[in-house]
Amino acid sequence: MDKIESLEDFYQRKFNWLPENIRNEIGHFNVFAHMPVEPGKANTLPYKRRDFYKIMLVVGNIEMQYADKVITVEKQALFFSSPQIPYQCCNLERIKDGFYCIFNHHFFHNFSDIKQYSVFQPSGEHVFELTNEQVPQIQRIYERMFEEINSEYIHKYDVLRNLVFELLHFAMKMQPSTNFNKQQINASQRISTLFLELLERQFPIEENHPRVSLRSASDFAKQLNVHVNHLNRALKDTTEKTTSQLITERILQEAKILLKHSQWNVSEIADALGFVEVTHFNNFFKKHVGMSPLKFRNA
Numbered sequence: 582m583d584k585i586e587s588l589e590d591f592y593q594r595k596f597n598w599l600p601e602n603i604r605n606e607i608g609h610f611n612v613f614a615h616m617p618v619e620p621g622k623a624n625t626l627p628y629k630r631r632d633f634y635k636i637m638l639v640v641g642n643i644e645m646q647y648a649d650k651v652i653t654v655e656k657q658a659l660f661f662s663s664p665q666i667p668y669q670c671c672n673l674e675r676i677k678d679g680f681y682c683i684f685n686h687h688f689f690h691n692f693s694d695i696k697q698y699s700v701f702q703p704s705g706e707h708v709f710e711l712t713n714e715q716v717p718q719i720q721r722i723y724e725r726m727f728e729e730i731n732s733e734y735i736h737k738y739d740v741l742r743n744l745v746f747e748l749l750h751f752a753m754k755m756q757p758s759t760n761f762n763k764q765q766i767n768a769s770q771r772i773s774t775l776f777l778e779l780l781e782r783q784f785p786i787e788e789n790h791p792r793v794s795l796r797s798a799s800d801f802a803k804q805l806n807v808h809v810n811h812l813n814r815a816l817k818d819t820t821e822k823t824t825s826q827l828i829t830e831r832i833l834q835e836a837k838i839l840l841k842h843s844q845w846n847v848s849e850i851a852d853a854l855g856f857v858e859v860t861h862f863n864n865f866f867k868k869h870v871g872m873s874p875l876k877f878r879n880a
Contacts, residue, residue: 585664585787586631608688609633610741612726615679620639628669628842630785634701635662637681637746638711644671651704652708659709659752661818664699665781667838680723682745692742697774699754703781703834709752725877735864769815775805776816780828784835786853791834793855798824833869837864839877847874 587819589610592599603609618624629644637660645652645660646669657679662668663722667877689695699793700704711719726744729737779801783793795801801824802809813824832854866874 586629588633589631591631603689604685607738608685608690610682610684610688610738611878612680612682612723612729612730615676615681615703618674618676624672624674626668626670627704628667630664631662632664633683633685634662634664635681635683636645636715636722637662638679639676639762639770641680642672642675643675645669646671647707652860654708654710656707657711659711661700661707661746661752662750663696665696665701665703665784666707667709667785667842680720680726682726682748684725684745688738689742693746698749698753699756700749702777703726703784704830706752706756709755718750719751722726722751748867755775769818772805772807772812772815772821773870776812776824779804780831786829786835786839786850792853793835796828796832798828801828814860829869833866834867837870837877840874844869847878 586594588603589599592603594744600609600611608839613649638657639660640657641654642656643654645654647666686695700707722744726741729740729744734740744870779795783795788794796802798812802812803810807815809824816822816824816827822830836850839845839853840847843850845853847862848859851859854862856862856865863873866872866877870877872880
């Protein structure tokens with residue numbers, strides 16, 4: 582994969598200019614209306630991670646790609662991305678209308694841990710199809726963002742943070758409510774959150790994170806200073822999955838990303854993911870995916 586796209590890269594690529602104080606003490610926020618793709622410009626947003634968050638309303642028939650998943654938007658959708666989620670957007674010329682806002686993690690510093698919400702986590706849902714009736718509701722939120730960011734109100738960025746939360750909760754309410762009823766802040770939830778943060782910190786595999794070091798339930802339990810059985814119970818209570826299942830799913834997700842979007846050979850990918858032998862990686866991948874890594878790469 583190419584290097585991570587920064588806020589500066591985004592502004593240079595999109596507008597060929599940089600806003601003043603792009604990395605100031607309050608963090609960065611901005612909102613835009615979608616513009617038609619100019620003749621000669623690329624109609625595909627390249628597959629990579631960004632170092633900022635993005636919430637996008639798209640009206641049009643486009644494709645979003647995450648790892649091995651391709652999600653086709655038939656009419657309109659709300660889309661979320663975070664620095665943890667590499668993605669690609671295709672058929673940009675088909676976007677008829679829409680808006681998007683971007684902000685960095687520092688924009689919510691001392692206000693909220695924005696990455697805790699499922700729409701910004703690698704295992705969460707990131708694309709939400711909208712009905713014709715829902716689109717005007719979302720459009721109005723973006724219109725209010727434009728009104729606020731162009732106002733002279735001294736606390737306008739507080740209002741903009743609240744509008745971001747309106748978009749976030751609008752989407753999360755569309756998910757099955759049972760997932761949220763179980764999210765009680767207790768000892769199990771705290772251990773689960775610490776585990777998931779520790780797991781995610783090892784990814785994505787790139788120059789800054791060249792190799793996975795924590796691979797087993799006991800590795801994580803030792804790092805978190807809890808008994809492995811305690812860790813397993815906490816994760817089972819909060820995620821309904823075992824520690825090993827969660828580790829396996831995340832390693833598989835990263836394996837698929839590297840196979841599809843990196844130039845590394847299978848042996849290099851196996852080593853980066855912590856497999857001592859490439860045959861162990863081949864057997865692991867085939868067991869869970871149903872095909873060899875090479876067949877998956879060429880599919």
